[in-house]
Amino acid sequence: MPTVDIRELRKKFGQFEAVRDATMSIGNGEYVSIIGPSGCGKTTLLRMIAGILRQDSGDVRFDGELVNDKPIEERGVGYVFQDIALFPHMNIWENVSYGPRAKGEPIDHIRAVTLEMLEMMKLSDRYRDPPSNLSGGMQQKAAVARAIAHGSKLMLLDEPLSMLDARVRSELRFELRRIVKDLSLTAIHVTHDQEEAMAISDRIFVMQKGVLVENGSPSDLYFRPTHLFTAYFLGESNILAGRMEEPGEDGCIVRIGHSQLRAIGMSGAKGSKVAIVIRPELAEIDGETDDNRIGGRVRAKYFEGSFLRYVVEIGDDLFLRVKCRVDESGRGHRVGEQVSVSVGRDHVRVYEFPAGGLNKEIRG
Amino acid sequence: MLPRIELQDVTKRFVDVLAIDGISAVIDDGEYVCILGPTGSGKSTLLRLIAGLANPDKGEIKIDGNRVNEVPPEHRNTSLMPQNYALFPHMTAWENVAYGPTSRGVDPDEIARRVSTLLKTVRLQDWAKAYPSQLSGGMQQRIALVRSLASGAKVLLLDEPLGTLDARLRLDLRRYLRRFAKDFGLTVVHVTHDQSEAISIADRILILRHGRIEQEGNPRAVYFTPKTLFAASFVGDRVLLEGVVREVRDEIATVEVEGAGEIRAKSRGLREGELTVVAIRCESLQLADHPAENLNRLSGRVIEIRPLGAYFRYSVELQGGKRVYSHVSALQALSNSLRVGSQVDVCFAAQDALSYKYPERGLALEVEAF
Numbered sequence: 001m002p003t004v005d006i007r008e009l010r011k012k013f014g015q016f017e018a019v020r021d022a023t024m025s026i027g028n029g030e031y032v033s034i035i036g037p038s039g040c041g042k043t044t045l046l047r048m049i050a051g052i053l054r055q056d057s058g059d060v061r062f063d064g065e066l067v068n069d070k071p072i073e074e075r076g077v078g079y080v081f082q083d084i085a086l087f088p089h090m091n092i093w094e095n096v097s098y099g100p101r102a103k104g105e106p107i108d109h110i111r112a113v114t115l116e117m118l119e120m121m122k123l124s125d126r127y128r129d130p131p132s133n134l135s136g137g138m139q140q141k142a143a144v145a146r147a148i149a150h151g152s153k154l155m156l157l158d159e160p161l162s163m164l165d166a167r168v169r170s171e172l173r174f175e176l177r178r179i180v181k182d183l184s185l186t187a188i189h190v191t192h193d194q195e196e197a198m199a200i201s202d203r204i205f206v207m208q209k210g211v212l213v214e215n216g217s218p219s220d221l222y223f224r225p226t227h228l229f230t231a232y233f234l235g236e237s238n239i240l241a242g243r244m245e246e247p248g249e250d251g252c253i254v255r256i257g258h259s260q261l262r263a264i265g266m267s268g269a270k271g272s273k274v275a276i277v278i279r280p281e282l283a284e285i286d287g288e289t290d291d292n293r294i295g296g297r298v299r300a301k302y303f304e305g306s307f308l309r310y311v312v313e314i315g316d317d318l319f320l321r322v323k324c325r326v327d328e329s330g331r332g333h334r335v336g337e338q339v340s341v342s343v344g345r346d347h348v349r350v351y352e353f354p355a356g357g358l359n360k361e362i363r364g
Numbered sequence: 365m366l367p368r369i370e371l372q373d374v375t376k377r378f379v380d381v382l383a384i385d386g387i388s389a390v391i392d393d394g395e396y397v398c399i400l401g402p403t404g405s406g407k408s409t410l411l412r413l414i415a416g417l418a419n420p421d422k423g424e425i426k427i428d429g430n431r432v433n434e435v436p437p438e439h440r441n442t443s444l445m446p447q448n449y450a451l452f453p454h455m456t457a458w459e460n461v462a463y464g465p466t467s468r469g470v471d472p473d474e475i476a477r478r479v480s481t482l483l484k485t486v487r488l489q490d491w492a493k494a495y496p497s498q499l500s501g502g503m504q505q506r507i508a509l510v511r512s513l514a515s516g517a518k519v520l521l522l523d524e525p526l527g528t529l530d531a532r533l534r535l536d537l538r539r540y541l542r543r544f545a546k547d548f549g550l551t552v553v554h555v556t557h558d559q560s561e562a563i564s565i566a567d568r569i570l571i572l573r574h575g576r577i578e579q580e581g582n583p584r585a586v587y588f589t590p591k592t593l594f595a596a597s598f599v600g601d602r603v604l605l606e607g608v609v610r611e612v613r614d615e616i617a618t619v620e621v622e623g624a625g626e627i628r629a630k631s632r633g634l635r636e637g638e639l640t641v642v643a644i645r646c647e648s649l650q651l652a653d654h655p656a657e658n659l660n661r662l663s664g665r666v667i668e669i670r671p672l673g674a675y676f677r678y679s680v681e682l683q684g685g686k687r688v689y690s691h692v693s694a695l696q697a698l699s700n701s702l703r704v705g706s707q708v709d710v711c712f713a714a715q716d717a718l719s720y721k722y723p724e725r726g727l728a729l730e731v732e733a734f
Contacts, residue, residue, distance in 0.1 A: 037530050039500045136403060162528075165403055166558035167598060193531035198672050219671045223698075233532055235673040281674040281694050302539075305563045305587050305600055306647045306691065307674065323674060325647065325693055 002063045002076075002154050002186055003028055004049065009058035011044055018044040020210040022058070026188065026203075031180050033189040033197040035233065036207035042190045043158055045207070049188060050156050051075045062154065075154075078147030082159040084139045086131040092118070092142050093127040099150030117145040120179055137168035144176065148183065155180060157189040161196060173199045194234045198222065206230045228351045231277045232362040238278045238320050239358060244268045244350070254350055257315025259294045261343070265350035273353040278343055280323040285310065285333060287342035294341045296320065298333050308332050312341055367429075368393045368519060368551040369414060374423035376409055376575075383409040385575035386423070396545050396552045398562035401572035402598070407555045408447065408523050410572065414553060415444040415521050427519065443517035447524045449508035451496040457483065457507050458492040464515030482510035485540060505529055509537075513544065520545065522554040526561065538565050559599045563587055571595050593720040596643040597731035603649065603688040605642045606727065609634050609719070617719050623684015627660040629717035639722035648716035649690035651678060651700070651708050659711040664688070666706045671697070678702065680710055 004026040011019040019041045026032050034042045047053035049060055051072040060067050067075050086095050097114040105113075118124045121141040123134075131139050140160060147155060160176070161169045177200045180187045191197055197204050198218040205215040206229065213227050225231045232239060245260060246253040247267040254263050254276055261276070268274055296314035303326070310322045310333065322341055326332065333339055354361035369391040376384040383406045391397050399407045412418045414425060416437035425432050432440050443464070451460050461479045470478075483489045486506035488499075496504050505528055512520065525541070526534040542565045545552045556562055562569050563583040571578040571586065571594075579591045590596035597604065607619040610626065617631035619642055629642045650659075651666075667687070668679040676697035678690045688710060692700070702708060723730035 037532065166560070167402065170601075195531065195672055199670055199677070222671060222673060236535070279674075279694070284695065287695075302564065303583055303587075305560055305583075306645070 004154065004186065004188065005059075005061040005064070006049065007059045007061075009045065009048055009060070010056045011041075011048060011053065012056055017210050019048070019055075022212050024205060024212065024215070026186060029181075029184045029186060031177060031187045031189065031200060031202045032205065033191055033201040033203075034205045034207055034212075035191055035194055035197045037233070038192060040207045041210040042192075042207050046156055046158055046188060046190045050077050050079050052079070076152050077154045077156050078144075078150055078152035080140075080144055080147050080155065080157045080160045082162055084131075084136065084143050084163065086139055086143055086146070088131055091128050091130050092123060092134070095131065095142055096127075096145045096149050098146055103151075113149050113151075117149045120182070121145045135168070136164045137172055140164060140172070141175075144179070148179075148185070153185055155185050155187040155189075157187060159191055160189070162191070162193070169196070170199075176200060198234070204234070206233060208233075225277075225349075228275055228277070228354060229362055231349070231351070236280055236321070236323075238276075238280060238283075239362065240276045240278070240318065240320075241353065241358065242274050242276045242350075244270055244272045244274050246270065251345060252350060254348070257318045259292075259314060261292045261294070261348050262345040263348035263350045264346060266352055268350070268352060275351040275353050275358060277349045277351065278320065278347060280309065280321040281307070282347035283320065283322045283341050283343045285312075285322055285324060285339045285341055289342050289344045291345040292343045292348060294320070294343070296339060296341060298335050298337045298339055301332065301335055310339075312339060314341065367391065368395070368427065369553070370424075370426040370429075371410075371414075372424040372426075374410075374413060374420045374425060376406075376413060376418065376420050378409075383575050384413065384420070387575070387577060388423075389570060389577065389580070391551060391553060394546075394549055394551055396542060396554065396565065396567045398566035398569050399553060399555045399572055400557070400559060400562040400569050400598075401578075402557060405572040406575040407557075407572045409575075411444070411521050411523050411553060411555050415442055416440050417444070440519075441517055442519040442521055443512045443515045444521040445508060445512035445523060445525055447527060449505070449512075451504055451507055451511070453496050456493050456495055457488060457499065460496070460507055461511045461514050464511065468516065470516065478514055482514055485544070486510055486537075506533075506537075509541075513548075518550060520550050520552045522552065524556055525554065526556075526558075534561070541565060563599070571598065590643070590718070593641055593643065593723060593730055596718060596720065601646040601689070601691065602643045603646060604727065604731070605644070605686065605688075606722070607640055607642060609636055609638045609640050612636055616714050619719065621662075621684075621686070624662050624682040624686055627662065627717060628714035629660075629719045630715065632719050634719050634721060640719045641722055641727060642717050642719050644712055644717045646677075646689050646691040647675070647693075648712050649688060650711045651680070651690050651692060651702060652711050656711075659713055660717065662688075662710045664708060664710055666702055666704055666708055669697075669702070669704060678708075680708060682710065 006024045009022040022045050036042050048055045096117050097110050100110045100113055173196055204221050206213050208229050221230055221234055231237045240256050242254045242256040245255050251264050254261050294314050296312040298310055299313045300311040302309040307323045308326045312320045314320050367390045371387055371389045374387045401407045413420055462475050465475045526537055568582055569586045570580045579595045586599055605621045607621040609617045610620050611618040612631045615631050616628050619629055620626050634640055662682050664680040664682040667681050670677045675691045675693050680688050
């Protein structure tokens with residue numbers, strides 16, 4: 001259960017700055033994830049922490065000890081890859097027990113550790129199978145078991161679930177978290193899947209173009225993101241251009257199209273252009289709040305399982321997506337219907353308008 | 365409207381595995397169909413049979429009313445985007461996308477218009493001159509996607525088209541894919557293991573399992589009334605409770621769930637004394653302080669709360685030790701006062717609980733829990 005301290009890590013590939021001044025402190029037993037779009041530098045960062053890749057500058061410390069000059073095999077980390085990397089010619093038992101065997105641990109210890117891992121992963125009855133007999137989910141669990149059996153207290157996971165079926169993926173998330181917590185490991189988990197990050201981590205680091213833009217608990221980042229990019233990347237957001245009408249630290253009034261909205265967030269100068277973020281699931285059609293009511297017309301409606309998604313036109317070429325719960329009988333609002341969208345003041349968040357425009361800021 | 369693709373008793377065997385086991389299905393002109401199933405269910409094989417990359421051992425495949433069993437892939441008026449697509453490495457993004465229409469002799473102006481529109485829709489207009497090696501994996505996938513759309517075939521066959529993309533981009537592209545297909549009047553067969561993708565995108569879903577169609581229907585039907593326990597466990601997030609049917613009246617079964625108490629559920633043909641598995645959607649489980657009178661109620665304790673974005677997942681340990689998961693919408697979760705350790709009643713309507721006959725080979729194997 002080591003702590004991990006990273007100070008101003010940098011890595012360039014040719015002219016391309018893959019990671020810029022990455023600094024992070026991870027506590028004992030913490031489950032942390034690093035999220036960002038492909039190419040943002042998150043895997044490069046993880047590889048530098050693991051010792052697979054050497055940074056150009058900056059320091060990596062485990063439990064306060066500088067490990068810059070140690071190769072991966074001396075850092076005592078367990079690394080789990082996106083592609084399941086079990087030894088195909090070994091059965092599950094041999095795979096999981098590989099680390100302690102290679103280190104020449106006593107037989108009793110090898111047996112105890114391997115058994116414990118297999119039980120924890122619910123793979124006990126498959127120990128004689130070759131990897132190819134197991135489903136993808138089981139194989140990846142065996143790979144995690146092998147990494148833990150190796151004796152490492154720090155798990156580095158690089159997109160460990162992304163090759164698996166969606167169904168398996170969504171179940172394995174919670175299992176991974178449970179295992180890491182039960183064994184008091186520290187974990188750093190890289191993923192592009194924001195829902196996975198929310199489900200699995202104590203804390204999320206958001207990365208964009210080589211830079212760690214912010215970090216926080218899943219709730220904080222989701223409901224109170226400091227950066228516009230976080231609002232875009234984590235979950236779904238309506239991001240609209242508007243104007244600041246009345247700034248204020250404890251609440252402000254902004255304008256989108258013909259609507260005036262009570263909002264919170266950064267206090268820009270009166271009349272300045274701002275970006276306004278509203279989560280589709282925090283807005284309602286004919287909801288209870290009186291903070292904001294925006295008239296509009298339903299332009300489209302999509303069934304998405306547990307949610308209905310409405311696209312409501314609230315002005316000229318201005319659309320608001322609203323996600324509502326559905327039940328089997330309720331068909332909801334019709335396309336073309338005039339409705340009133342309500343949003344609490346706390347759920348209308350205002351950000352400085354990005355200098356390069358909205359699209360450039362959020363999509364790169 | 366004429367059916368575009370007809371499958372009659374199509375069967376395909378690989379050595380000792382029956383990959384496709386007598387499938388009959390019709391896909392209409394302009395329809396967007398998702399074939400949904402776990403790894404190994406035969407869904408990619410089915411797609412390859414339609415494309416002509418494999419031949420059925422038995423049965424007939426018709427496209428536009430004509431038998432195509434003996435017709436090579438390039439003459440089937442279909443365009444397949446395989447899961448492991450390969451871009452031409454020596455061609456730019458633009459040239460890759462333009463390749464299909466160019467080799468079919470489409471008018472250059474039309475090609476230019478089409479390619480530029482397609483690149484714009486996947487936000488790669490600025491990368492038109494880049495070679496595949498200069499693009500990230502996600503970008504390459506997007507180019508491969510629009511390349512298969514550019515050829516102009518009216519039947520599009522997509523094998524996990526969004527599979528390797530960033531989760532964020534995957535969501536955006538779902539809506540785009542469907543709109544694109546509808547705007548161009550395409551017939552689409554889209555293979556996926558992701559039930560939420562299938563629900564958001566399809567006109568109709570075929571659930572495939574062990575090479576057979578487990579259920580077919582529109583997204584609502586598949587989501588709300590799964591016909592089998594497997595379909596119930598595969599589509600949507602559901603809690604499964606094992607129990608014994610104690611009584612059946614007016615198609616409502618009273619089921620005793622060991623340790624947790626009695627609940628009422630739709631009986632769906634089950635009789636008194638039978639073992640059953642009751643499936644309830646996680647978002648139908650309410651954690652209400654004052655539940656309506658006629659709801660089922662099981663008491664328990666909150667053991668974990670995870671915010672997952674649009675909803676929060678509350679893990680509740682029921683009396684008797686069974687864990688259930690309630691998905692509470694974010695707005696509700698932000699306003700309730702439940703904490704880890706809170707005593708809580710888990711409530712749900714009998715109409716939202718579906719009884720299935722207890723599977724002969726056991727629950728874990730049946731729902732392919734891993």
